[in-house]
Amino acid sequence: MADTVVHLQQMVEILQALNVTMTQEQQLLCAGQVDAVRLQAVTLEKENQLANLRHLDQRRRDAAPQPPYTDPQQAELWQTILTLTRQLHEMNQHNGELLNRHLSYNQQAMGALQSRHGQALYGPDGQTQSGLLNARKLRI
Numbered sequence: 363m364a365d366t367v368v369h370l371q372q373m374v375e376i377l378q379a380l381n382v383t384m385t386q387e388q389q390l391l392c393a394g395q396v397d398a399v400r401l402q403a404v405t406l407e408k409e410n411q412l413a414n415l416r417h418l419d420q421r422r423r424d425a426a427p428q429p430p431y432t433d434p435q436q437a438e439l440w441q442t443i444l445t446l447t448r449q450l451h452e453m454n455q456h457n458g459e460l461l462n463r464h465l466s467y468n469q470q471a472m473g474a475l476q477s478r479h480g481q482a483l484y485g486p487d488g489q490t491q492s493g494l495l496n497a498r499k500l501r502i
C-alpha cells in the first residue's frame with residue numbers, strides 16, 4: 363500500500379510539472395513569432411515527462427490494488443490525477459490547434475513565395491535560381 367501511495371504522489375508531481383511545461387508550450391505558440399529552439403526544448407521536456415509518467419503508471423499497475431481505491435489517501439491522490447489528466451488533455455488539444463494554425467500559416471506563406479518566384483526557390487545545388495534555369499555558371 364505504501365508503494366502505491368508513493369507511485370501516486372510521484373505521478374501527481376509529474377503531472378503538475380507537465381502542466382508547467384505545457385503552459386510554457388502554449389505561451390510559445392501564442393507568441394507572434396514562435397521561437398523554434400525553445401519550442402523544441404519544451405517539446406523534449408514534455409516527452410521526457412510523459413515517458414516518466416508512463417513508467418510510473420506501469421509500476422502502479424503492477425502493484426495492487428487498482429482503482430477505485432478504498433484507502434482515503436490513495437483515493438484522493440487518484441482523484442487529483444484524474445483532474446490533472448483532464449486539464450492537461452484539454453490544454454494539449456488547444457496547443458495542438460495553435461500548432462496547426464502555425465503550420466497552416468507557414469504553408470500559406472510558402473505557397474505565396476513559390477507562386478511569386480516560380481516553382482523552386484533554390485536549385486538542386488542549394489543555390490538560388492535565376493530566370494535562366496539551364497544556364498551554366500562561368501568562373502574566372
